[in-house]
Amino acid sequence: PAPAADGCSKMVSTFISALNFFFVVFIFLIMELLWAFEFQLRMLKIKCLKLVFDCFPYHANLTHFSHLLLSVLVKFNNCAGNKGVRYETNSLDFKVRADGTLYAVLRSEKKLTVSAFFFPTQPKGRKAVPGEPVQQQSDTLLPWRQHQSNNGLRRQKRDWVIPPINVPENSRGPFPQQLVRIRSDKDKEIHIRYSITGVGADQPPMEVFNIDPVSGRMYVTRPMDREERASYHLRAHAVDMNGNKVENPIDLYIYVIDMNDNRPEFINQVYNGSVDEGSKPGTYVMTVTANDADDGTTANGMVRYRIVTQTPQSPSQNMFTINSETGDIVTVAAGLDREKVQQYIVIVQATDMEGNLNYGLSNTATAIITVTDVNDNPPEFTTSTYSGEVPENRVEVVVANLTVLDRDQPHSPNWNAIYRIISGDPSGHFTVRTDPVTNEGMVTVVKAVDYEMNRAFMLTVMVSNQAPLASGIQMSFQSTAGVTISVTDVNEAPYFPTNHKLIRLEEGVPPGTVLTTFSAVDPDRFMQQAVRYSKLSDPANWLNINATNGQITTAAVLDRESDYIKNNVYEATFLAADNGIPPASGTGTLQIYLIDINDNAPELLPREAQICEKPHLNVINITAADADIDPNVGPFVFELPAVPSAVRKNWTITRLNGDYAQLSLRIMYLEAGVYDVPIIVTDSGNPPLFNTSVIKVKVCPCDENGDCTTIGAVAAAGLGTGAIIAILICIIILLTMVLLFVVWMKRREKERHTKQLLIDPEDDVRDNILKYDEEGGGEEDQDYDLSQLQQPETMDHVLNKTPGVRRVDERPIGAEPQYPIRPVIPHPGDIGDFINEGLRAADNDPTAPPYDSLLVFDYEGSGSTAGSDYDYLNDWGPRFKKLADMYGGGEED
Secondary structure (H helix, E strand, O other): OOOOOOHHHHHHHHHHHHHHHHHHHHHHHHHHHHOOOOHHHHHHHHHHHHHHHHHOOOHHHHHHHHHHHOEEEOOOOEOOEOOOEEEEEOOOOEEEOOOOEEEEOOOOOOOOOEEEEEOOOOOOOOOOOOOOOOOOHHHEEEEEEOOEOOOOOEOOOEEOOOOOEEEEOOOOOOOOEEEEEEEEOOOOOOOEEEEEEEEOOOEOOOOOEEEOOOOOEEEEOOOOOOOOOOEEEEEEEEEEOOOOEEEEEEEEEEEEEOOOOOOOEEOOOEEEEEEEOOOOOOOEEEEOOEEOOOOOOOHHHOOEEEEEEEEOOOOOOOOEEEOOOOOEEEEOOOOOOOOOOOEEEEEEEEEOHHHOOOOOOEEEEEEEEEEEOOOOOOOEEOOOEEEEEEEOOOOOOEEEEEOEEOOOOOOOOOOOEEEEEEEOOOOOOEEEEEOOOOOOEEEEEOOOOOOOOOOEEEEEEEEEEOOOOOOOOOOOHHHEEEEEEEEEOOOOOOEOOOOOEEEEEEOOOOOOOEEEEOOOEOOOOOOOOOEEEEEEEOOOOOEEEOOOOOEEEEOOOOOOOOOOOEOOEEEEEEEEEEOOOOOOEEEEEEEEEEEOOOOOOOEEEOOEEEEEOOOOOOOEEEEEEOOOOOOOOOOOEEEOOOOOHHHHHHEEEEEOOOOEEEEEEOOOOOOOEEEEEEEEEEOOOOOOOEEEEEEEEEEEOEOOOOOEOHHHHHHHOOOOHHHHHHHHHHHHHHHHHHHHHHHHHHHHHHHHHHOOOOOOHHHOOOOOOOOOOOOOOOHHHHOOOHHHHOOOOOOHHHHOOOOOOOOOOOOOOOOOOOOOOOOOOOOHHHHHHHHHHHHHHHHOOOOOOOOOOOOOOOOOOOOOOOOOOOHHHHHHOHHHHHHHHHHOOOOOO
16 A cells, blocks of 8 residues: 555554565465475465465565565476576566575566576586686586486487577677577587577578587577567587587577567657537547557556646646546546637657556657537627618618627537528518628518508517537527618609500591500609600501500501501500609500401402313312401302303303302303403402402413413414514514624624735745844954943943944934824724834934844833833734734833
8 A cells, every 4th residue: 555644654554564574474484394395396386476476466565675575495306406407587577596596676466487497517527628618507408318227228318398598688798698508418428519590590680699519508699679579499400520410409499588678659649639518527539549669468568648738727737537558538527618728738648667657668649639619609699689771672682781699610500690580571571691701690682672561670580500509508588689671762663553454346446536544553652743654666556645644546547457466466565654753664565456347358369370262171260368357258259240241151150169169161162362351259248348350361272181382372372373473574584684794794804804914925024934044254254342242331432432333232322203102092004104104213213223233113212102012912913913022012121
């Protein structure tokens, strides 16, 4: 038990500790007597020792006297006595001396196992090998043993089962450090070589262990790390100098004893968890986990957790606790309120050695615990009453903004407000919408209000959250508010109570007839306003409306058969406007259904037809049509008039049904021609109307199929045989005249082409090849000044040269003669005179080139009014084409 604060408690604690001390000593004395018995009682003594530890777990008091109180003598007797026996334990909390004394080093509650190893002493008479260290009896293993009977016979050889070799990790050396010595009892007879194989010897990791091949001493060459490798399995071999096996290989198991050399490591350095506000004590929050690389079956790897600090320490400094073994963090106190503290930062410490802060290694991590919001704060209006104003007949207008206060987390279901009108609006004129940003309630008009019906509204609005309130939380009195909305009057447009208005009357009523009164109503009952009427749409201009009272009269005769009538209905639109400020107007539509009267006589179709001159070959089908409707239409009556008498003599009409009849010839033959046949058709109206329609009938000769022939159609057009002959003679005369004209034109064209040229054919150089037969006089004939043929760069040398010496290729200088002007409208007969005059002017030109030079006629000099080309020669036909090519102007001239 822990020491008490007062002196009395300390005395009681000291007395209990003394009793424990004497009791333990007494038990150890009893066990000393029992250990004198045979080997079979050793296990019983160990069980008794465990019983002592289990019954008296006051190790805190015994720790201070560990070397004095817990000192047990362990003995082991083999066949040769206690010589060569070494003791080891499986726990670092206890140690065994070479004489078998067991004592405690640290506090421990573990089971204790003591192992005894037999190391035979060196046989007498065997000399030490030079350089071989003197071995200790407790470090020598004889894994191979042989037993010899008294009569000298050798018994069958049996191998030892070598216990594991324990090597503490992180040893500081010095290295190599001897672990054990292996010997064979045959080494007194022959020289034996020892070796080890396995992982850590000749397999990676290499040379962790090695053995002296002569002495058999096995060493570890470097510090061990249990977290890297916890055990090694080696095999020991003994061979002679020739390599022959002397002993069977023996298995050696080497275990690395764990040391507390690793701190606990948290999986995460920062853990995030959450807990609802208002949670009860014991509510799970989160779990933190730390791992220790040390042996988890020992205290080195047993991790325990504790909370070091909590920030903030409100409302209590111990709001959370942690399970020391599992790392589960739970609430331990009530009072979590997100509106006061939204987040806690908890520092968690993990310590090995089962949480012993004196010997264990520690590490820390941060646990961030967020207090999540619950709907524990109902929304409340910031004021109890609101007011607004709205014009009548307006919709989607925000009348008032309702503000609320909610301390829950903004923009969450616990904060989002929902508004509801609970009274004052039975007709549903208003609704309250939520602004998603400000959480305000916007009172909006969704159904137009009428000032004449309601001048004000008194609404009661209730607000709640999107999420229900937490258990135990009631709605606040401030969750309801009143909204007063006043309606303002505006000038409303007059309206026609009956729209569209339909009236029925017969067509044909005279102008000035009163049809109806189409009046409008002004909804502004509290305003004294006058309404004026006017026409807005009257397609046929048939109606008039009184501007004061809306009385409608006819301005023309209403005709049902008019194009403005659709389905017997005539439609007009009227405008009613008040004199308010500003004026307002409304429209109304008047529909007039016109009842048909028999005011249209029937007509016959078709207007023209043809029939064969002989009867019974074909007939003419006749159809009656009437613009009226039933009952002022068929059945129709068809008949031929009595005057002229030739109509009934030559023709007959047969009625097929109420709308159709057939017209045919009555006589056996009627001369071809066009005949006007009058037919009287009468409808069935009351009173009936009739009409005489004239049909132009072409009577013509027909073939055997009853079709008119071509000649017959001409004859039917009213032309006799003489007329047809006259027409043919005229056609022949016309064709003769055309042929004579063509012959005359051909002849004239031929004469024009055969006319002699203006110049002598022998002098015409066109298309002729000139042969000179002269090629010069050779080299002696080439002695001339070629520079005279060069074009001078200036005209000064020409003006200053010696008289009589002149280049023929120079441009003429001085006064130029007047060449004839080309007539504006050329005529073929004037070309000769034009050329002769040009030739005469060139002959009289003193500056003209020599006679053997090319005479250029188309150079007219500067300022010529006749132009510089002869393009009109192209218009004179193919015979002047060569002349046009020679003298006609072009791009290259």
